[in-house]
Amino acid sequence: MEETNELKNIEFKKDCALLTINPQIFPLEVIYSAAYILIDKAFIVLDGNPKEQILVEIRKKEETQELKKIVQEFYEELLNYSVYKKQTDNNAGIKEIIMKRALLTNDPHYMKLKQMSRNADDPEGIKKRWEENEKDTA
Amino acid sequence: MKKIQLNKHFYSKEAIEMAKREFLELCYVNVTENEKFYRITLIPKEDDGTNDLARLFANFCLGNMK
Numbered sequence: 001m002e003e004t005n006e007l008k009n010i011e012f013k014k015d016c017a018l019l020t021i022n023p024q025i026f027p028l029e030v031i032y033s034a035a036y037i038l039i040d041k042a043f044i045v046l047d048g049n050p051k052e053q054i055l056v057e058i059r060k061k062e063e064t065q066e067l068k069k070i071v072q073e074f075y076e077e078l079l080n081y082s083v084y085k086k087q088t089d090n091n092a093g094i095k096e097i098i099m100k101r102a103l104l105t106n107d108p109h110y111m112k113l114k115q116m117s118r119n120a121d122d123p124e125g126i127k128k129r130w131e132e133n134e135k136d137t138a
Numbered sequence: 139m140k141k142i143q144l145n146k147h148f149y150s151k152e153a154i155e156m157a158k159r160e161f162l163e164l165c166y167v168n169v170t171e172n173e174k175f176y177r178i179t180l181i182p183k184e185d186d187g188t189n190d191l192a193r194l195f196a197n198f199c200l201g202n203m204k
Contacts, residue, residue, distance in 0.1 A: 028148075036204045043193035044200055046148040054148075059193060 010071060016059040017071045023054050026078050030085055031056065034077035042070050140182075142192035143175040144199060153202035154178070157195055165191065 003012045011018040021031060028050050035044045041061065048055035058074060060067050104110045118127070125133075144154065154176055158167045166181040180191050188194070 032200070032203055035200055039197045039201055043190060043197055045142075045144070045193070045196050046200065047145045048147075050147045061190070 012067065012071075015067070016057055017067055019056040019058065019071065019074070020048075021054040021056060021078075023050055023052070026054075026082060027085070028054065030078060030081040033081040034074055037077050038070065038074055041065070041073075140180040140192035140195075141178065142180075142196055143177045144196060146171070146174055146176060148203070149176060149199050150203065151176070153199045156202045157198035160198055161195060167195075 004010060009020045011020075023031075026034075031046070031054060035046070035056070038044060038058070042065070043057075043059040043061060045057040045059075046054065047057070056074070058067070058071055060070060122128070154169055158169065161167050161180070163183075165183055168179040168181075170177045170179075178192070178195060180195060182188065182191060
């Protein structure tokens with residue numbers, strides 16, 4: 001029994017399937033993540049060249065398992081992790097800004113600078129609190 | 139005796155060493171390498187009829203890569 005899919009990137013054999021993956025579409029880290037999800041269900045071996053073509057051998061652990069289902073699940077996981085990675089990459093800049101801001105909030109040096117800039121913006125003391133003004137005039 | 143070879147592009151030495159430690163109770167593990175592959179030989183301490191020891195070892199290595 002040997003068959004392939006329409007795209008000819010999956011080759012089904014008796015107990016295993018050979019998948020050919022383009023690393024430009026699914027990067028290696030995504031493949032690791034997808035494989036990690038399935039190591040309880042199947043035996044997975046990676047081979048090939050991570051820059052040109054990655055080969056994934058998926059072999060069922062038990063006779064009763066359906067190989068096509070496992071392969072389908074693997075592709076679904078590939079897509080899941082690709083989307084996740086893309087979103088993470090897109091939000092990386094924003095995350096960094098938020099983290100920096102959070103870490104700077106309680107930094108004494110930053111607080112001092114902030115205070116100084118606040119004073120510099122308000123030479124006539126208009127932004128001063130009402131209570132503080134009352135104290136000054138008393 | 140079970141043998142398997144793992145591509146160096148995809149499996150790190152650390153991952154294999156970790157898997158080796160986990161398998162020490164089950165079998166004797168010998169790792170050699172050439173330019174492209176790590177060659178792993180597994181000799182079960184007790185023959186419990188496990189045919190897929192080598193593939194199981196590969197799975198452990200893959201799990202350690204994450």
